[in-house]
Amino acid sequence: MLKILKYSIFDLLRSRWSYVYFFFYLSLGFVLLFLNSDINKAIITLMNIIIVLTPLIGTIFGVMYYYNSKEFTELLLAQPIKRSKIFMGQYLGIALSLTLSLFIGLGIPFVFYGLFKSAAIFDFSLLILVGIFLNFIFVALAYNIALSTENKIKGFGYAILMWLFLAVIYDGFFMISLILFNAYPLDKFSLVATMFNPIDLSRILILLKLDISALLGYTGAVFKDFFGTAIGFIFSILILFLWVFIPVLRMKFKLKMKDF
Amino acid sequence: MNAFIPIFSPKNFIKNEVKLFLIFLLFLLTIQINSQTKTIQVCTTCDVKTIKKAITLANDRDTIFVKKGIYKETKIYINKGIHLIGEDFPVIDAENKTDSVFAIKADNFSISGFKIKNVGMSYTKEIAGIFVSHSNNFVIKNNRMENVFYGFILQRTKYGLLSNNKIIGEFKTEATSGNGFHLWKCENMRIEKNIVSGMRDGIYLEFVTNSHISNNTSANNIRYGLHFMFSHKNEYHHNEFKKNGAGVAVMFSKFIKMHHNTFHYNWGTASYGLLLKEINDAEIVDNIFEQNTIGINIDGCNRINYKNNHFIRNGWALKFTGGCYTNIFEYNNFMHNAFDLSYNSRLNDNKFEANYWSEYNGYDIDKNGIGDIAHRPVKLFSYVVNKTPETLVLLRSLFVDIINFSEKVSPVFTPNNLKDNKPLMKPINPL
Numbered sequence: 093m094l095k096i097l098k099y100s101i102f103d104l105l106r107s108r109w110s111y112v113y114f115f116f117y118l119s120l121g122f123v124l125l126f127l128n129s130d131i132n133k134a135i136i137t138l139m140n141i142i143i144v145l146t147p148l149i150g151t152i153f154g155v156m157y158y159y160n161s162k163e164f165t166e167l168l169l170a171q172p173i174k175r176s177k178i179f180m181g182q183y184l185g186i187a188l189s190l191t192l193s194l195f196i197g198l199g200i201p202f203v204f205y206g207l208f209k210s211a212a213i214f215d216f217s218l219l220i221l222v223g224i225f226l227n228f229i230f231v232a233l234a235y236n237i238a239l240s241t242e243n244k245i246k247g248f249g250y251a252i253l254m255w256l257f258l259a260v261i262y263d264g265f266f267m268i269s270l271i272l273f274n275a276y277p278l279d280k281f282s283l284v285a286t287m288f289n290p291i292d293l294s295r296i297l298i299l300l301k302l303d304i305s306a307l308l309g310y311t312g313a314v315f316k317d318f319f320g321t322a323i324g325f326i327f328s329i330l331i332l333f334l335w336v337f338i339p340v341l342r343m344k345f346k347l348k349m350k351d352f
Numbered sequence: 353m354n355a356f357i358p359i360f361s362p363k364n365f366i367k368n369e370v371k372l373f374l375i376f377l378l379f380l381l382t383i384q385i386n387s388q389t390k391t392i393q394v395c396t397t398c399d400v401k402t403i404k405k406a407i408t409l410a411n412d413r414d415t416i417f418v419k420k421g422i423y424k425e426t427k428i429y430i431n432k433g434i435h436l437i438g439e440d441f442p443v444i445d446a447e448n449k450t451d452s453v454f455a456i457k458a459d460n461f462s463i464s465g466f467k468i469k470n471v472g473m474s475y476t477k478e479i480a481g482i483f484v485s486h487s488n489n490f491v492i493k494n495n496r497m498e499n500v501f502y503g504f505i506l507q508r509t510k511y512g513l514l515s516n517n518k519i520i521g522e523f524k525t526e527a528t529s530g531n532g533f534h535l536w537k538c539e540n541m542r543i544e545k546n547i548v549s550g551m552r553d554g555i556y557l558e559f560v561t562n563s564h565i566s567n568n569t570s571a572n573n574i575r576y577g578l579h580f581m582f583s584h585k586n587e588y589h590h591n592e593f594k595k596n597g598a599g600v601a602v603m604f605s606k607f608i609k610m611h612h613n614t615f616h617y618n619w620g621t622a623s624y625g626l627l628l629k630e631i632n633d634a635e636i637v638d639n640i641f642e643q644n645t646i647g648i649n650i651d652g653c654n655r656i657n658y659k660n661n662h663f664i665r666n667g668w669a670l671k672f673t674g675g676c677y678t679n680i681f682e683y684n685n686f687m688h689n690a691f692d693l694s695y696n697s698r699l700n701d702n703k704f705e706a707n708y709w710s711e712y713n714g715y716d717i718d719k720n721g722i723g724d725i726a727h728r729p730v731k732l733f734s735y736v737v738n739k740t741p742e743t744l745v746l747l748r749s750l751f752v753d754i755i756n757f758s759e760k761v762s763p764v765f766t767p768n769n770l771k772d773n774k775p776l777m778k779p780i781n782p783l
Binding site: 133139140143144259260261262263264266267270271274278279282286292295296299307313315 | 621
């Protein structure tokens with residue numbers, strides 16, 4: 093597995109898109125910090141971007157890589173290597189290379205602008221952590237979709253739809269249900285509803301750390317009581333782990349059945 | 353001496369002068385004898401060992417100097433116009449007795465330089481470090497108070513100056529702590545350069561008129577930094593209100609001027625920078641509202657001019673609740689607030705013009721500094737949040753951005769005429 097992981101990482105590191113992605117984050121970081129040298133403010137803006145963009149890039153990269161390397165994968169499958177090892181290697185390769193782009197691309201400008209001297213270092217590391225989780229989650233989801241769909245176009249379509257659903261449509265349903273069931277106590281419901289969407293969960297995690305919770309009123313107090321505590325934080329990180337783990341598990345299950 | 357010399361004879365001019373001077377001296381002397389002010393020294397080794405004793409010995413216009421030391425006294429009644437001066441902050445320890453330390457009912461007195469501590473708490477009595485009632489023309493300055501129930505209580509006083517006092521309370525619950533300055537039915541007071549923290553309300557005014565409150569710092573109080581009710585024609589300027597439990601509340605008052613104040617870090621689920629309730633004909637100018645949950649909560653306020661204020665990084669810069677009519681917002685800066693404006697009705701009778709909105713993304717082709725398209729400060733999301741506060745958990749979600757954008761393009765839910773027709777391209781007097 094390590095060999096395949098190494099191979100796919102190097103393959104991706106050679107590819108132009110990793111560099112484009114890396115330079116995108118690099119320039120984004122520099123421009124943000126140049127425009128407002130307040131690191132705290134830059135982190136809020138960055139959150140907005142990471143929450144939306146990391147899942148999108150993860151999804152597209154995942155699907156693209158699967159379909160592009162399909163022939164090579166089939167060749168590998170002919171070798172005496174376990175299926176799960178091949179695909180795990182590929183999956184980890186993509187996720188790691190994306191993570192690397194994110195981590196280094198944002199890390200350089202922030203270190204450059206004195207992150208270590210700033211109190212924002214914790215917020216920043218949380219942001220990066222969330223970004224990494226989102227990478228792993230969405231690449232896994234994309235691989236699931238690609239594995240289940242033979243048709244390339246359909247696969248792309250489903251993947252984009254999945255992203256659109258989690259990033260936008262889900263929140264729409266969420267909001268409508270909150271408005272419709274206004275008369276009922278909704279704090280527990282919204283707590284659970286955020287758990288079911290990794291993007292929402294990441295957003296809330298960061299927002300609460302950025303001390304915006306005072307805005308959220310009563311519901312905010314419930315959220316703060318939950319996510320603000322060490323147990324709540326660990327629990328939500330655990331949920332994010334589950335969001336990685338379950339798609340990976342399904343991937344393995346699917347691989348056993350799949351007829352290549 | 354000849355009494356018949358003509359007064360203006362040049363020969364006798366000098367002599368005459370001397371005579372006049374002598375008469376004047378005599379006159380002065382008689383005044384001196386009549387008023388013979390004395391000073392009384394109080395210290396642990398002096399003849400007079402207690403402040404109470406000194407006061408019984410003193411007459412109007414006398415001065416009492418209290419030397420450094422610890423005086424365990426309460427119920428010090430003052431009914432004469434005397435000057436009480438503490439040297440090197442003598443400590444008056446009330447030992448948690450439920451009595452006021454100074455109780456004053458006199459005109460033309462002054463108290464300065466004392467340190468008052470450990471005034472006991474009572475649910476039934478109003479107990480203060482310095483309790484003044486029915487008094488005119490007085491000065492209370494340079495005093496320090498620690499662990500007091502109320503700092504100052506003033507009732508029915510006129511023309512008083514309270515300056516450079518410092519009150520440090522200990523954090524307790526709202527029910528078991530008193531206010532720093534508690535004024536009731538006062539006129540023409542001046543409260544200047546005081547520092548209050550850790551009390552219930554920093555400065556509380558009720559039925560106080562024609563007074564100036566300036567250059568005070570009111571921070572970390574459990575409830576309001578400044579709280580005033582039914583107090584007309586007052587002026588508040590150059591004060592700092594910081595990290596108070598619920599910010600500053602101004603209620604049921606007319607003709608108020610508030611300028612050059614700073615309201616910041618009043619951050620919490622029930623915090624305001626400034627809460628205005630039933631305020632009419634006020635001027636709110638040159639204030640800074642920074643990082644408050646709600647910059648100004650405006651409830652039933654009419655004819656108020658808001659000018660040159662800075663709203664920076666608040667949750668809501670302005671939140672309207674209840675009917676507000678003919679308010680004018682001009683030349684204010686709205687920068688990086690989560691919501692610039694929250695509005696509860698679809699009618700708008702308030703004027704927003706020539707403000708700077710950091711969220712404005714219009715253009716200025718003719719380069720006159722005024723944006724060419726109008727700005728709509730009310731977002732759809734803030735409308736939704738107003739209806740269903742729970743939806744706030746979706747803050748900064750992509751979905752919210754999308755619906756805000758669509759509402760901006762074609763307003764359906766937000767008041768159609770609520771817009772700034774001349775949004776500025778650059779902030780006014782940036783900090």
